[in-house]
Amino acid sequence: MPDGSRTRPTPRHVAIVMDGNGRWAANRGLARLEGHRRGADAVRRVVEACPDFGVETLTLFAFSTENWSRPPSEISGLMTLFRRYLRRDAAELVEKGVRVRFIGDRAPLAPDIRALMESVEAQTVGGERLTVVIAINYGGRADIARAARRLAAEVASGRRAADDIDEAAFGAALFTADVADPDLVIRTSGEQRISNFLLWQAAYAEFVFAPEFWPDFDRDAFARALSAYGARERRFGALAE
Numbered sequence: 001m002p003d004g005s006r007t008r009p010t011p012r013h014v015a016i017v018m019d020g021n022g023r024w025a026a027n028r029g030l031a032r033l034e035g036h037r038r039g040a041d042a043v044r045r046v047v048e049a050c051p052d053f054g055v056e057t058l059t060l061f062a063f064s065t066e067n068w069s070r071p072p073s074e075i076s077g078l079m080t081l082f083r084r085y086l087r088r089d090a091a092e093l094v095e096k097g098v099r100v101r102f103i104g105d106r107a108p109l110a111p112d113i114r115a116l117m118e119s120v121e122a123q124t125v126g127g128e129r130l131t132v133v134i135a136i137n138y139g140g141r142a143d144i145a146r147a148a149r150r151l152a153a154e155v156a157s158g159r160r161a162a163d164d165i166d167e168a169a170f171g172a173a174l175f176t177a178d179v180a181d182p183d184l185v186i187r188t189s190g191e192q193r194i195s196n197f198l199l200w201q202a203a204y205a206e207f208v209f210a211p212e213f214w215p216d217f218d219r220d221a222f223a224r225a226l227s228a229y230g231a232r233e234r235r236f237g238a239l240a241e
């Protein structure tokens, strides 16, 4: 349990399943991609609001391992938006003191996107006001399976004893190795499911399901989700204080 997390009214780490771009667009007779485009604006708003609200880490679910089953045109549209965001926003993120990191398997991504990701990570490495973790081609099960594979390889090569594999060792083999667990997971668009997001890491997270579609998620909606969190009592299996 992170220090003071039982009594702290503001979550240090908020993770968001940014859902509802397609429905936002469909409701307006627009193409789904227009919803994704407006979703990028919502990302900028939330990133900007985090330091004001005392949030230190923000994890954003941008593309899941299952999203490859969408039509090729939507996937390539999303990839174009990632490129644009990484190119256009890097300087501003540096200026705002934001450190950006990525989680997920990068191998299937286009080489130029991988290069942009590395470049943004390198440019923003000194950011101390907020850490933004972007999950691209991320799946909770894939994360866990990869960690198991890495630990198994260490055992097979004699670098680690099987008995050494405890929760801390397992956590350290995940993509999120040096990121604390999320205190709050928000999912927009009214859907109430985890969709293979941080399965291991969200073990004791609070969940807030916001009714807004992601492109409509603004500062006020964010404040409402944070205040819902503030009213929760986190017990971590113990008794109420």
Ligand code: IPE
Binding pocket: 018, 019, 020, 021, 022, 023, 024, 062, 063, 064, 067, 078, 189, 214
């Ligand atoms: C979330 O919005 C963005 C991604 C999954 C990339 P959706 O595209 O899932 O929008 P809906 O859920 O179809 O409305």
Ligand code: IPE
Binding pocket: 017, 018, 019, 020, 061, 062, 063, 064, 067, 191, 193, 195
């Ligand atoms: C979860 O949303 C993934 C992201 C937001 C990137 P989906 O829209 O893909 O999830 P399902 O299919 O509704 O469960």
Ligand code: MG
Binding pocket: 019, 020, 021
């Ligand atoms: Mg969706």
